[in-house]
Amino acid sequence: xxxxxxxxxxxxxxxxxxxxxxxxxxxxxxxxxxxxxxxxxxxxxxxxxxxxxxxxxxxxxxxxxxxxxxxxxxxxxxxxxxxxxxxxxxxxxxxxxxxxxxxxxxxxxxxxxxxxxxxxxxxxxxxxxxxxxxxxxxxxxxxxxxxxxxxxxxxxxxxxxxxxxxxxxxxxxxxxxxxxxxxxxxxxxxxxxxxxxxxxxxxxxxxxxxxxxxxxxxxxxxxxxxxxxxxxxxxxxxxxxxxxxxxxxxxxxxxxxxxxxxxxxxxxxxxxxxxxxxxxxxxxxxxxxxxxxxxxxxxxxxxxxxxxxxxxxxxxxxxxxxxxxxxxxxxxxxxxxxxxxxxxxxxxxxxxxxxxxxxxxxxxxxxxxxxxxxxxxxxxxxxxxxxxxxxxxxxxxxxxxxxxxxxxxxxxxxxxxxxxxxxxxxxxxxxxxxxxxxxxxxxxxxxxxxxxxxxxxxxxxxxxxxxxxxxx
Amino acid sequence: xxxxxxxxxxxxxxxxxxxxxxxxxxxxxxxxxxxxxxxxxxxxxxxxxxxxxxxxxxxxxxxxxxxxxxxxxxxxxxxxxxxxxxxxxxxxxxxxxxxxxxxxxxxxxxxxxxxxxxxxxxxxxxxxxxxxxxxxxxxxxxxxxxxxxxxxxxxxxxxxxxxxxxxxxxxxxxxxxxxxxxxxxxxxxxxxxxxxxxxxxxxxxxxxxxxxxxxxxxxxxxxxxxxxxxxxxxxxxxxxxxxxxxxxxxxxxxxxxxxxxxxxxxxxxxxxxxxxxxxxxxxxxxxxxxxxxxxxxxxxxxxxxxxxxxxxxxxxxxxxxxxxxxxxxxxxxxxxxxxxxxxxxxxxxxxxxx
Numbered sequence: 001x002x003x004x005x006x007x008x009x010x011x012x013x014x015x016x017x018x019x020x021x022x023x024x025x026x027x028x029x030x031x032x033x034x035x036x037x038x039x040x041x042x043x044x045x046x047x048x049x050x051x052x053x054x055x056x057x058x059x060x061x062x063x064x065x066x067x068x069x070x071x072x073x074x075x076x077x078x079x080x081x082x083x084x085x086x087x088x089x090x091x092x093x094x095x096x097x098x099x100x101x102x103x104x105x106x107x108x109x110x111x112x113x114x115x116x117x118x119x120x121x122x123x124x125x126x127x128x129x130x131x132x133x134x135x136x137x138x139x140x141x142x143x144x145x146x147x148x149x150x151x152x153x154x155x156x157x158x159x160x161x162x163x164x165x166x167x168x169x170x171x172x173x174x175x176x177x178x179x180x181x182x183x184x185x186x187x188x189x190x191x192x193x194x195x196x197x198x199x200x201x202x203x204x205x206x207x208x209x210x211x212x213x214x215x216x217x218x219x220x221x222x223x224x225x226x227x228x229x230x231x232x233x234x235x236x237x238x239x240x241x242x243x244x245x246x247x248x249x250x251x252x253x254x255x256x257x258x259x260x261x262x263x264x265x266x267x268x269x270x271x272x273x274x275x276x277x278x279x280x281x282x283x284x285x286x287x288x289x290x291x292x293x294x295x296x297x298x299x300x301x302x303x304x305x306x307x308x309x310x311x312x313x314x315x316x317x318x319x320x321x322x323x324x325x326x327x328x329x330x331x332x333x334x335x336x337x338x339x340x341x342x343x344x345x346x347x348x349x350x351x352x353x354x355x356x357x358x359x360x361x362x363x364x365x366x367x368x369x370x371x372x373x374x375x376x377x378x379x380x381x382x383x384x385x386x387x388x389x390x391x392x393x394x395x396x397x398x399x400x401x402x403x404x405x406x407x408x409x410x411x412x413x414x415x416x417x418x419x420x421x422x423x424x425x426x427x428x429x430x431x432x433x434x435x436x437x438x439x440x441x442x443x444x445x446x447x448x449x450x451x452x453x454x455x456x457x458x459x460x461x462x463x464x465x466x467x468x469x470x471x472x
Numbered sequence: 473x474x475x476x477x478x479x480x481x482x483x484x485x486x487x488x489x490x491x492x493x494x495x496x497x498x499x500x501x502x503x504x505x506x507x508x509x510x511x512x513x514x515x516x517x518x519x520x521x522x523x524x525x526x527x528x529x530x531x532x533x534x535x536x537x538x539x540x541x542x543x544x545x546x547x548x549x550x551x552x553x554x555x556x557x558x559x560x561x562x563x564x565x566x567x568x569x570x571x572x573x574x575x576x577x578x579x580x581x582x583x584x585x586x587x588x589x590x591x592x593x594x595x596x597x598x599x600x601x602x603x604x605x606x607x608x609x610x611x612x613x614x615x616x617x618x619x620x621x622x623x624x625x626x627x628x629x630x631x632x633x634x635x636x637x638x639x640x641x642x643x644x645x646x647x648x649x650x651x652x653x654x655x656x657x658x659x660x661x662x663x664x665x666x667x668x669x670x671x672x673x674x675x676x677x678x679x680x681x682x683x684x685x686x687x688x689x690x691x692x693x694x695x696x697x698x699x700x701x702x703x704x705x706x707x708x709x710x711x712x713x714x715x716x717x718x719x720x721x722x723x724x725x726x727x728x729x730x731x732x733x734x735x736x737x738x739x740x741x742x743x744x745x746x747x748x749x750x751x752x753x754x755x756x757x758x759x760x761x762x763x764x765x766x767x768x769x770x771x772x773x774x775x776x777x778x779x780x781x782x783x784x785x786x787x788x789x790x791x792x793x794x795x796x797x798x799x800x801x802x803x804x805x806x807x808x809x810x811x812x813x814x815x816x817x818x819x820x821x822x823x824x825x826x
Contacts, residue, residue: 019685051676052672052673052676053671053672054671055671057537067679067681072676073670073676073679074679075669075680076567076679076680076681076682077533077563078533078560081529081530081536084525084526084529084530084534084537085534085537085540086537087530087534087537088534088535088536088537088538088539088545089537089669089671091521091538092494092521092538092541092542092543093541093671096669096670096671098671113527113530114526114529114530121523264516264519265519266519267519268656270658272518273490274655276514276517276518277490277514277517277518277653278476279476279486281473281474283474316648319477323477323650328650330648331477331647331648331649332643332646332647356731356732356738357734357735358728358731359807361810450477
């Protein structure tokens with residue numbers, strides 16, 4: 001019986017963190033409900049033996065100084081964001097007990113979305129929601145839970161639904177969601193209801209300990225200072241004003257139906273991480289290429305055509321092969337106005353040393369997959385450069401006579417000889433490599449698996465490259 | 473390990489896991505979404521947490537929780553999303569919560585567009601949120617540096633207990649390049665964090681907190697934070713120089729601009745104009761001492777930015793406006809070509825005022 005008379009251990013005897021010279025009194029006003037709620041939570045922490053593992057989240061409001069009182073880890077957090085912070089903590093330490101202790105302005109106004117989303121994710125946290133129908137900390141302004149007609153400093157003529165809408169019943173709202181396990185509204189108006197409050201808090205914490213998921217206890221709590229009534233009258237005020245609008249009761253309880261949540265362990269084994277990150281590829285040696293022209297030693301390449309012609313992939317495979325072949329290389333996709341109208345292009349710069357500007361304004365090689373691409377970029381190709389043309393879609397020839405041209409109806413060939421136009425890009429790649437000899441042919445084949453995610457398409461692309469060799 | 477040909481944005485994801493990051497929280501936004509998508513793919517495969525938050529406001533607060541709980545954590549977003557995070561970033565500084573924030577800078581103000589800009593320089597380097605503070609700001613210019621600076625970002629964040637911002641742009645994020653990744657860090661090599669709330673008896677007294685009600689106490693807290701950042705200024709400045717020794721004009725640019733400038737330097741030197749390049753790799757701390765030294769012997773500087781002129785003010789401050797400082801910029805997602813900048817420099821060196 002002696003235990004009942006003691007202060008819970010999880011509640012500090014002296015509030016050494018408070019800057020007030022009085023280290024024995026809380027910062028709460030006389031008659032405030034927070035003290036009783038704090039006591040119930042601290043008692044539950046004692047009884048479950050969880051204080052050592054508890055991280056208390058205090059957002060902005062009267063409860064901002066939770067760290068003065070509770071002997072556990074603390075995070076003081078931005079207004080309304082406690083459920084988001086609690087999520088970050090819990091996902092980092094699933095074994096910790098995380099308590100989000102929030103007021104009504106915090107939870108229902110500024111943090112409205114955060115609480116709904118955390119509840120909807122079923123975060124395994126306990127939310128203690130103190131509803132006193134007012135902003136206490138900032139001096140009695142209107143809260144989302146302020147009652148119709150209630151006067152506050154920001155509703156001096158009384159809350160008017162036509163202007164401010166109606167008080168929000170958060171417990172009911174959250175209970176509508178699928179994920180939460182337990183949602184109850186309780187009150188501090190009399191001994192019987194206070195006992196229910198104590199039980200509700202214990203139940204909510206037990207749910208978290210058992211890893212069952214999200215629970216929220218909404219507590220109607222008195223704020224004599226904000227309500228401008230005496231501590232004694234505040235209980236009557238609660239019964240006459242708060243309780244008719246905010247019915248008490250359990251709005252959701254599916255504890256029995258829920259299985260404990262499972263968390264996967266982090267992987268720290270180095271080899272497993274390397275494998276999981278697809279970084280376990282073997283290094284291979286390739287033959288030093290012997291380009292047919294000096295300019296192909298360090299070419300700048302522009303690949304252009306319609307979206308869907310495999311243009312970006314052509315550039316990526318060429319770049320990958322260049323890297324395997326010991327080159328420095330950059331690849332960038334087209335940007336801005338160039339992307340409009342269904343056209344796509346990418347730019348590849350291959351160098352022996354580090355690449356500076358990855359943009360290609362004056363290509364050594366232009367691959368024109370359609371007519372607009374040739375029309376647009378033909379003039380930019382350097383004298384002596386190469387233009388690869390897909391004759392299936394390019395009807396006009398090259399007008400310049402100072403460039404090389406490699407022209408075939410690549411789309412048709414791919415369609416007729418390989419069964420699908422989709423591998424036209426690999427066909428062109430093969431032709432380009434053969435024509436320029438800029439890279440070791442084996443490097444091209446080895447480039448395929450890193451970027452073609454559908455493994456069964458690799459053989460066909462290989463075939464297309466081989467056929468391309470005969471066209472170069 | 474073998475080199476991988478990879479997008480800058482994906483390099484961040486793999487580097488983060490190799491650096492021991494355990495949680496990723498983020499909200500999709502172009503052109504940073506690949507970092508979220510890559511994390512959604514790779515974090516669960518390595519037993520780590522990926523969570524798509526309800527907003528950037530929630531993301532940064534999840535980082536606050538996770539960073540305060542002692543794990544390496546990151547988010548990535550792009551300009552408008554980073555604006556939304558500013559309150560949480562300020563709290564993270566105030567409460568000394570280490571975390572890594574990646575900003576793939578896009579066009580602004582407002583919704584702007586998804587093309588590359590450097591217009592968040594001021595927001596990144598001058599604080600960005602409320603209160604007296606600076607972030608450590610790293611500015612990569614390659615996919616390799618997207619990897620390296622992600623790892624470095626975590627190290628600096630932990631060493632100084634402060635958020636680190638990786639400021640990049642849509643160009644660097646979308647570009648693919650070969651990247652050489654390091655070995656993964658072992659759990660035991662991660663720094664211990666007795667100050668964090670780890671949910672164990674040893675850290676029961678830990679508080680993550682930014683309230684100091686007493687003005688004098690608050691002042692002491694800010695002074696302490698400032699001292700920490702003074703040390704950052706002394707020890708962590710990073711920059712790269714290219715052909716600066718005999719330069720008659722020094723170009724200054726970061727991120728993708730520095731890549732264009734490298735070609736400008738080479739092309740103009742081929743024409744006989746002695747141009748050099750200074751590329752800040754840390755935007756805060758800014759290489760102000762080095763710029764001051766260079767301003768003693770070189771009297772022409774050209775600052776090139778994809779913004780309305782933000783870094784140029786730091787160059788002016790660092791050099792005390794002693795040299796002639798010229799400016800060239802493009803905005804809205806237009807990346808200046810080497811030719812445009814060459815033309816500008818030829819004009820300057822030819823005696824025209826740019």
